[in-house]
Amino acid sequence: MREINLPVTRYYGSKRKLVGRIWSEIENLDLAFDSVLDLFGGTAIFSYYAKVMGKKVIYNDIFSFNTAIGRKLIQQTSNDLSYEEALALLQPNPDYLYKKIIQENFRNIYFTDAENEQIDIFIQNANELKDENKRLSAYYILFQSCIIKRPYNLFHRNNLNMRLNYNGGNFGNKKTWERSFEELFERFLKELDEFTFDNGRDNLAVNFNALDCQETADLIYIDPPYFSSSRNHTTYHAKYHFLEGLANYDKIIDHINHAKNNKEITINKSDHFEKSATFLADLERIVRRYNDSIIVISYRNNGIPSVQSINDLLVLCRPDRRVHTLDLGLYGYALNKGNQFNSEFLIIGTNNII
Numbered sequence: 001m002r003e004i005n006l007p008v009t010r011y012y013g014s015k016r017k018l019v020g021r022i023w024s025e026i027e028n029l030d031l032a033f034d035s036v037l038d039l040f041g042g043t044a045i046f047s048y049y050a051k052v053m054g055k056k057v058i059y060n061d062i063f064s065f066n067t068a069i070g071r072k073l074i075q076q077t078s079n080d081l082s083y084e085e086a087l088a089l090l091q092p093n094p095d096y097l098y099k100k101i102i103q104e105n106f107r108n109i110y111f112t113d114a115e116n117e118q119i120d121i122f123i124q125n126a127n128e129l130k131d132e133n134k135r136l137s138a139y140y141i142l143f144q145s146c147i148i149k150r151p152y153n154l155f156h157r158n159n160l161n162m163r164l165n166y167n168g169g170n171f172g173n174k175k176t177w178e179r180s181f182e183e184l185f186e187r188f189l190k191e192l193d194e195f196t197f198d199n200g201r202d203n204l205a206v207n208f209n210a211l212d213c214q215e216t217a218d219l220i221y222i223d224p225p226y227f228s229s230s231r232n233h234t235t236y237h238a239k240y241h242f243l244e245g246l247a248n249y250d251k252i253i254d255h256i257n258h259a260k261n262n263k264e265i266t267i268n269k270s271d272h273f274e275k276s277a278t279f280l281a282d283l284e285r286i287v288r289r290y291n292d293s294i295i296v297i298s299y300r301n302n303g304i305p306s307v308q309s310i311n312d313l314l315v316l317c318r319p320d321r322r323v324h325t326l327d328l329g330l331y332g333y334a335l336n337k338g339n340q341f342n343s344e345f346l347i348i349g350t351n352n353i354i
């Protein structure tokens with residue numbers, strides 16, 4: 001397996017630790033492909049790996065904050081935002097009348113008052129940047145910094161108190177949450193300098209519900225939300241709605257759910273692939289749409305629906321083509337609540353005729 005340096009991610013379900021393994025399994029099957037569509041792109045790790053491997057890459061995710069990250073890492077080829085420029089975006093421009101949407105609506109929920117003010121100013125300054133390269137770099141460093149400063153790296157609970165009053169065992173966490181935006185921006189800009197590059201291909205990042213995405217490629221990588229059989233399901237929207245709000249700052253005010261303690265921002269909320277009862281039907285629509293492409297699905301055992309039912313769906317939709325279901329082994333070293341080992345699987349629908 002080739003060692004490739006990858007951006008660090010703190011995103012739920014990121015395949016950062018597994019992508020090398022996933023790529024080798026695909027290569028072992030000797031399938032010919034030149035382009036890749038990463039339909040549930042998330043952190044863009046799979047897309048990034050494919051970009052390093054010289055493929056033409058199309059990244060997609062339902063959320064615009066993720067697509068901004070995809071655009072930065074996959075479509076763009078450099079970072080033009082300097083650290084001084086990033087710091088300047090934290091300063092108010094005296095000629096601009098700033099909205100205080102985060103300060104006024106999210107007090108004591110995710111970030112401190114001072115941080116909320118920084119977020120309001122930074123995002124509005126970033127939105128004014130005419131240079132798309134700099135604007136996407138600004139979004140990238142803001143979104144990554146917001147994630148890293150949150151307990152569990154999530155936004156599904158209004159638990160700022162937990163961060164501020166933390167006296168648990170792992171003080172490493174507390175230290176990370178309290179790092180300033182100024183410090184984190186420096187770190188994430190360095191990351192962008194290291195990881196943006198040109199692979200000589202015309203790569204693209206798009207922002208669709210997977211069911212509506214019109215893009216295609218030789219290989220479709222599908223890494224959808226996963227439903228554990230042992231836990232209540234928290235949707236990706238519930239986990240990251242706040243960042244989706246920041247990516248659509250002018251729409252926030254009309255999309256705050258005031259009935260929820262965490263003031264969920266409802267922009268781009270969708271049930272597709274987020275309800276176990278309809279998941280297989282959603283997946284079938286995609287598998288049938290990409291009938292001529294290689295399909296690679298990442299999934300786990302102990303989930304609903306089962307790995308076997310996804311394998312059966314591929315066989316049903318493409319009875320004349322080979323399907324491989326591969327157990328990649330443990331993804332954590334713990335047993336789950338049912339005392340079964342957690343295992344990561346790949347279900348691959350090839351274009352090889354049986």
Ligand SMILES: C[S@@+](CC[C@H](N)C(=O)[O-])C[C@H]1O[C@@H](n2cnc3c(N)ncnc32)[C@H](O)[C@@H]1O
Nearest residue numbers: 013014015040041042043062209210223236272
């Ligand atoms: C398991 S994660 C993908 C992780 C990604 N492979 C990585 O390594 O970071 C699933 C992704 O699907 C996205 N998603 C959820 N519902 C979607 C939909 N209907 N269409 C497109 N993307 C969706 C989520 O935003 C999330 O980023």
